[in-house]
Amino acid sequence: MSEPVPAFAVGQRWLSETQPELGLGMVEAVEHRRVTLLFPATGERRTYAADNTPLWRAQLAAGELLRDLEGRDLTVVDLLEHNGFVTYLVRDSAGHEEPLPETRIDPRLRLSRPQQRLRAGRLDSDTWFRLRVQALEQTARLATAPTRGLLGARISPIPHQLHIAAEVADRHHPRVLLADEVGLGKTIEAGLILHRLLLAGRVHRVLILVPEPLLHQWLVELLRRFNLSVALFDRKRVQALVRQGANPFESEQRILCSLDLLTEDVGLADAVLHADWDLLICDEAHHLEWSPEASSPGYELVAGLAAKIPAVLLLTATPEQLGRAGHFGRLRLLDPERFGDYAAFLAEEEGYAPVAELVTRLLDETPLSADEQARLDTLLDGDADADGSSAEPARAADTDEAAGELEAAGKPPATEQCGATSAATRERQALIDQLLDRHGTGRVLFRNTRAAISGFPERVLHPARLEAGADADDAGADNEVDPLDALWAAIDDPQGLEQDPRLEWLIARLRELAPAKVLLITTTAETVLDLRRALLERAGIQAAIFHEEMPIVERDRAAAFFADPEEGTQILLCSEIGSEGRNFQFAHHLVLFDLPADPELLEQRIGRLDRIGQTETIRIHVPYRAGTPDELLFRWYHEGLDAFSAHQPAAPAVFWEQRETLQALLSDPAPEPAEIEALIGEAQALRARLDTELAAGRDRLLELSSHRPARGGALVQALEEEDRDPTIEIFLTGLWDAFGVEREPGPGGSLVVRPGAHMLQERFPGLPDEGLTATFNRQHALAHEERRFLTREHPLTRAALELVTGSHLGTSALVLTQDKRFPSSALLLEAVYVAECPAPPALNAQRFLPPTARRMLIDEQGQERSVEIDPDALGGKCLRPRRPLARALLQAKSKVIEAMVTLAEQEAARETRALREQAGAQMRAQLDAELDRLRDLARRNPAVRAEEIAALEAERDALAETLANSRLRLDALRLIAFA
Incomplete structure (x- = not known):
């Protein structure tokens, strides 16, 4: 049976299904079974075969909006069709009604609302409808997950890092x-905080200040771990921007810069101070020198920035290395009102000892004496009754909060998990939480130590004492040569390297260790290149190289070559700077071809492998030449500092104490043995004394508040559950197939994704023209940093979600199916609504009203059936390719469909009211409780700032107004017809 030819008439308005961007078309001529349309919005004409045309009749329904040729916005009240033409009864903004012929409608009108598109027959495939629903669900999860901002980072989930990031952000x-301390991940914590703040929309303009040698490390860490690109401002780039006449620091949103660059140029310092910033991050903050008498230029500049920038992160591994005054000066940068008096600060810290003692006794489950109980009650609540009863509600609240953290991560409270946690244990933990919350500097300072955090590997030293070559004895002979340069003079010279016994030792050791991966670190890029040549020529050993003079792409390839377990090279040769910012934890053998004369650099080298999460013993191989400066340096590290067996917090202080003596002996061509023994003995004694002082002065309150195992563990569990969830992989692969993106299996379980030859658009957002190799597996991503780690938070994923939800793809669909529960010719209408709350991103209103998709199933009797019928189970034949059949069905059932849409809208209006009430009550309960907590804390802990309380009050008031205007918005319709 042939399909009837549509009834065209001159003057009618039609839409092009294949080219909706043309706007409304007007029929100009109908002749010889052909129809010609003019599209006034673009001035184009199109001629179609009347019996096979991709055109749909443009008709609006009562309640819909349109605009006339005069530009007035009008609402359709009713419509009348006569002889194929439509005349609308419309109402203007003043309430006046008048008739409007369809010829007077603005030709730029687009039927974009789901009901308009469905009525006009502008149908999408059922595949796109399902992808749209998936995209809405994934967007809601992205907005509400407790792991938001933490999920997308290429990191191992470490509890203390996740706790700090969530707490601060x-x-x-x-x-x-x-x-x-070193190796515990301060840079990761800062990156997680930055990432979480950016995703929440709470910061935009970010300034990152670091020492110049760390610029590349930060650039790589932010890009590789967090997919965050920053503008690297070096002297050349800044000068070029200055010549353009504008403030260079207003040209980019996220800027990475050396602090020295700014302190050396008054003009640049003034420019950075006059730019607007939301967040300041300053690494190696212990170099910011302050005392009651004076301060360094760097400190003064950061102080000026911190005074005007709302959010500030300072990073340092040695908060008190340069004295208590310097430590106080850094705290003063964060809150000059709270830390305004150095003497008062020292006195206040003395008062933490009784609190720490109480925490210790509670942790050890030691019964409290009457005096201790009274002191505890006083600390928790100044006007508590003698029996401490007034503190009980707070204790219960804290217990509920701890349980809530587990529930938020999808886990039951500990009592439900093991059934053995007693009420006394829960109460004791609640008391500890309150003490940590209300006392100490834990809200301003986070300090985790290796002594308090488990998960570090064992270190085993493998020294090799070698007979020095002929030239090695003269390495330190010239007193005019810098002692550090003298150490490496022989190996920087290719001729010297040929005579160096360490080369033969290295070749033998590599053969002995094969096929185990070996990381070698040396001081300079020149040594790296000479070693590669010598290994290849002397032993046929191919080595990958990694140094600061290589482009980033080449470094990536070298790292990937080294990481490949089957075809990769056995050894990677790294320079000092080239080794920074990289994860080589899959290797367990480290060769220190030479030794740096700074224990912090030595720890940084070892830290390439010895990091939290490392599962294997670290084998440290140190070749040194007998009777040369490198033997002296080895002995000082090994015997004096014990620096190879474990991280030594006191080592930097010992170095600064002995620096001049050490360098003098390294420069001496024939140092006296007694002087060497005295240096090593003094180093041993100094380290022992400093270790004792550090242990005695360690603030247990600070350690405990810096690492909350309950919250950190809950976040780890939530992250692991997200990693196991396959829905984002299902969505992305389905979207790629529908869009026309090509994909195929890659090496090691990865996926190779490339632009296809017949994609819907010229480009797929976030996909390079050359394609990419990606993985959805965290462990795979950690071992292969050159591959994209695709999560719900990856920029490519977020762009893909926006591609679907921000377009009309999937907003209207029609399928034909069979089901014994429904008679032939029956209809179901699936209406997908999305909770919508117009609010600035900084308010993060989605935590109370997530953009969750509400799927309704309305039958012809007006019943909502989604509870009894799973919408995902209703499949069938998509009628989009069968336009004549779809058009006939829509026309025959138009009145029924309109009634079903109206019923769905009425149900959505009822649910909107309940949604607003629920979201508002949840918001007030949460924020009012937090405000009560902060006000109470402010009376006991001056680290809680008044600005923090005022900001939370303003947020609560703004959210109350915003949530009151929320609604359920119709996002998509799918009509299911039964045969």
Whole structure:
């Protein structure tokens, strides 16, 4: 049976299904079974075969909006069709009604609302409808997950890092000092905080100040771990921008810059101070020198920035290395009112000892004496009754909060998990939480130590004492040569390297260790190149190289070559700077071809492998030449500092104490043995004394507040559950197939994705023209940093979600199916609504009203059936390719469909009211409780700033107004017809 030819008439308005961007078309001529349309919005004409045309009749329904040729916005009240033409009864903004012929409608009108598109027959495939629903669900999860901002980072989930990131990023304008020891991940913590703040829309303009040698490390860390690009401002780039006449620091949103560059140029310092910033991150903050008498230029510049920038992160691994005054000076940068008096600060710290003692007794489950109980009650609540009863509600609240953290991560409270946690244990933990919350500097300073955090590997030293070559004895002979340069003079010279016994030792050791991966670190890029040549020529050993003079792409390839377990090279040769910012934890053998004369650099080298999460013993191989400066340096590190067996917090202080003596002996061509023994003995004694002082002065309150195992563990569990969830992979692969993107299996379980030859658009957002290799597996991503780690938070994924939800793809669909529950010719209408709350991103209203998709199933009797029928189970034949059949069905059932849409809208209006009430009540309960907590804390802990409380009050008021205007918005319609 042939399809009837549509009834065209001159003057009618039609839409092009294949080219909706043309706008409304007007029929100009109908002759010889052909129809010609003029599209006034673009001035184009199109001629179609009347019996096979991709045109749909443009008709609006009552309640819909349109614009006339005069530009007035009008609402359709009713419509009348006569002889194929439509005349609308419309109402203007003043309430006046008048008739409007369809010829007077603005030709730029687009039927974009789902009901308009469905009525006009502008149908999408069922595949796109399902992808749209998936995209809405994934967007809602992205907005509401407790792991938001933490999920997308290429990191191993470490509890203390996740706790600090969530704790700091969830504050209003956080201002904290991150002071974890080496290897515990301060840079990761800062990156997580930045990433979470950016995703929440709470910061935009970011300034990152670091020492110049760390610029590349930060650039790589932010890009590789967090997919965050920053503008690297070096002297050349800044000068070029200055010549253009504008403030160079207003040209980019996220800027990475050397602090020295700014302090050396008054003009640049003034420019950076006059730019607007949301967040300041300053690494190696212990170089910011301050005392009651004076301060360094760097300190003064950062102080000026910190005074005007709302959020500040300072990073240092040695908060008190340069004295208590310097430590106080850094805290003063964060809150000059709170830390305004150095003497008062020292006195206040003395008062933490009784609190720490109480925490210790509670942790050890030691019963409290009457005096201790009274002191505890006083600390928790100044006007508590003698029996401490007034503190009980707070304790219960804290217990509920701890349980809530687990529930937020999808886990039951500990009592439900094991059934063995007693009420006394829960109460004791609640008391500890309150003490940590209300006392100490834990809200400003976070300091985790290796002594308090488990997960570090064992180190085993493998020294090799070698007989020096002929030239090695003269390495330190010239007293005019810098002692550090003298150490490497022989190996920087290719001729000297040929005579160096360490080369033969290295060749033998590599053969002995094969096929185990070996990382070698040396001082200079020249040595790296000479070693590669010598290994290849002397032993046929191919080595990958990695140094600061290589382009980033070449470094990536070298790292990937080294990481490949089957075809990769056995050894990677790294220079000092080239080794920074990279994860080589899959290797367990480290060769220190030479030794740096600074223990912090030595620890940084070892830290390439010895990092939290490392599962294997680290084998440290140190060749040194007998009777040369490198033997002296080895002995000083090994015997004096014990620096190879474990991280030594006191080592930097010992170095600064002995620096001049050490360098003098390294420069001496024939140092006296007694002087060497005295140096090593003094180093041993100094280290022992400093270790004792550090252990005695360690603030247990600070350690405990810096690492909350319950919250950190809950976040780890939530992250692991997200990693196991396959839905984002299902969505992306389905979207790629529908869009026309090509994909195929890659090496090691990865996926190779490339632009296809017949994609819907010229480009797929986030996909390079050359394609990419990606993985959805975290462990795979950690081992292969050159591959994209695709999560719900990856920029490519977020762009893909926006591609679907921000377009009309999938907003209207029609399928034909069979189901015994429904008679032939029955209809179901699936209406997908999205909770919508117009609010600035900084308010993060989605935590109370997530953009969750509400799927309704309306039958012809007006019943909502989604509870009893799974919409995903209703498949069938998509009628989009069968336009004549789809058109006939829509026309025959138009009145029924309109009634079903109206019923769905009425149900959505009822649910909107309940949604607003629920979201508002949840918001008030949460924020009012937090405000009560902060006000109470402010009376006991001056680290809680008045600005923080005022910001939270303003946020609560703004959210109350915003949530009151929320609604359910119709996003997509799918009509299901039964045969």
